[in-house]
Amino acid sequence: MTIPLNQHIGAPNSPLVSVGDRVSVGQKIGETEAFVSAPVFSSVAGVVKAIEDIPNFTGAKVKSVVITTDANQPKWEPKPGKSVDELSADDIKAIAKNAGLVGMGGAAFPTHVKLSPPKDKPVDVVIINACECEPFLTCDHRLMLERPADLVAGLKLFIKGVGAERGVIGIEANKMDAVEKVRSAASGEPNIEVEILEVKYPEGAEKQLISAVTGRKVPPGKLPAEVGCLVQNVGTAVAMHEAASTGKPLYERVLTVTGQGIKNPSNFLAKIGTPVAALIEAAGGTTDGPVKLIMGGPMTGFAQEEPIANVVKGSSGVLVLTDELVDIREEHGCVRCTKCVAACPMYLMPNYIVEAVQKEDWAKAELWGAMDCFECGCCSYTCPAYIPHVQYVRKAKAEIAALKKR
């Protein structure tokens, strides 16, 4: 088990254990004082073998705790929890922080930070993102089918935690079975409704989801609180409920292992730190001719050279693609067909950003919206010239951020 100490957006954690220490399931092993951060917990019982810098799924080296697991793994023993009515908003934020909750759709932004919007921007709607961020992934769908009551309970905690009036669960129209389950689970709740959304990518993107559910548009460069909204993922809501009712910290998550390259595509409840190779094995291994391994979804995930990455809090899927779908070609110059402009859900000008980056004109890159891009990949997906816009955007973001720091 290799557990990276840094699995969230924000300040890095320092280790709380040292080599040779015994750790138990759910023991806090990494923490920091900073507000924008989330502690990390051991997912297994065992002995700390090493604490060293190990590349995570993005390839960046992150300080990680390597644990030799015991043969017998104890189950989590639930601690007595409290119901929503007994908890105050501050209690809920504290629970989220202490359980190490982060956004489990992939971005891994600390949940308690999201639950603390600026005072002048009250949140009135909490939206549960049940859209399945990307094609191929089914982990949220599975969670909704199996644990709809936990989802609703988690949503109630979020509503109370942020002081909102109502909650909406946005589910895409191709998951009607989930809609029914969640509806019946939420039938007793007057302020929670289930909204059926159009099936399209990227409907699960935060700003697009808010627009689809409430009709409100988050201005560029602003957070959802600007329009009185809070968006949380299905997995996060379930984890929130678990943390409040049983005291269980976030040390395992549901993720999808799929793709034509996988023999038995499945969803797993995987412990944080599980090696990807073990997950692929659990899903029956790979079929002949897998060519690409991706952590995350097909549109925004990270391609892996070798199956050595480990599951983190933000891992939503492991994808193995065969050459049937992988279509890589040499990049042609832009032909100005404007398909990227038509595809962009943020109404940016992807090809102009590319052009500005090629000319290293960072002011223009920003003018055309490089900083507003959330890298959904729609532009590259549809580009007849096979231009990797997202790569250029990432470069622009890094350069612009560096210029602004100066």
Place this chain on the structure above:
Amino acid sequence: MYTVSPHLHEKGQTIERGMADVLIALTPAAIMAIIVFGFQAFYVMLVSCIVAALSELIMRAILRRPHSLRDMSAMVTGILFAFLLPPTTPLWVVAIGAFLAVAVAKELFGGLGKNIFNPALFGRVALMISPLALYTTKFVKPFFWRATGFFTPVQTVINNAVSGRVVYQGLGGKLYVNTVTNATPLSLLKSGRMLVSTVTGPTPVGATWLVSNGRPSFWSMALGFKSGSLGEVSILALLIGAAFLLYRRTIDWRIPVGIFAAFIFIMLVTWNHPLYQLLGGGIWLGAFFMATDWTTSPMTRRGKWIYGLGIGVFIALIRLVSPLPEGVAISILLWNVGTLVIDRYVAEPKFGEVKKPWFNKVPIYAEPAPAPKPVQEKA
């Protein structure tokens, strides 16, 4: 395998497929051209395509670029250029025009994606303003080949520019015909031989199917039984192709809608018969296949509206106030230049920007400030 996201690519979204879509969409119009103007139409298209492809091959070899025949853009230019010519155009004139279109308008500007002008239109207008214009003005009656034979090689057609008599030199000997050339519906209008006031509603199908009151009926104009350039005559065939392109989302609907909206509006307020004006010329070919060219039309949604409306206004003005009977090609070429300005200054609202000024404050291609020169101190 290590690549950046996204890891999928939309099926059938390639440059080749986009160009193939246009070729497929042009097929009905090409077939109608051959039916209406005889096999000569096929020769014009064939020569245009071959010369376009060869020009691209040669130019790219000279400019030391890898050849790009595979993307089929030369074929599209070849067919579109042929569509802009009258069927009597001598094949050597066709060849010169096709060469200008591809070699000058496309390859010298940097190849597909870098050209400022629509290559086919550039070739056509280059011929129009050159001495060769003489060879590109003789329009013929639909189905003239019934008198001369379907396969008459009109390579040997000699236009008598003075009398309007046309001499055919077929395989079976010489044949003199003086009833072949014909004015297009729009030049008929321009020359005053037909008053606008005589244009009334559609004529009933029947004996007056082809001609009524000395002008082609609306039905014949819509189906393509009229004088004109090869590709523009059959509006029905063009519409079938346009519907296919819109369905495939190869072209953007805003541009043709803008063109027709502005054009019909001006025709209505100036009390001209919009139906005759619509069915008479090349506006359908221009609106769906020329103005929507990927490279030479604006990028932004707002820009596309400005561009489309602008073209519509220009076509209407050229037809109404200039001595030219038709102005589609020139209007679109002028707005190809306008595209440069539009793309430089017109802003596109981002998601969540409710009110966005129409113009960018920062011009896109502003020169970076020159590096300060070291000042030499005087000793």
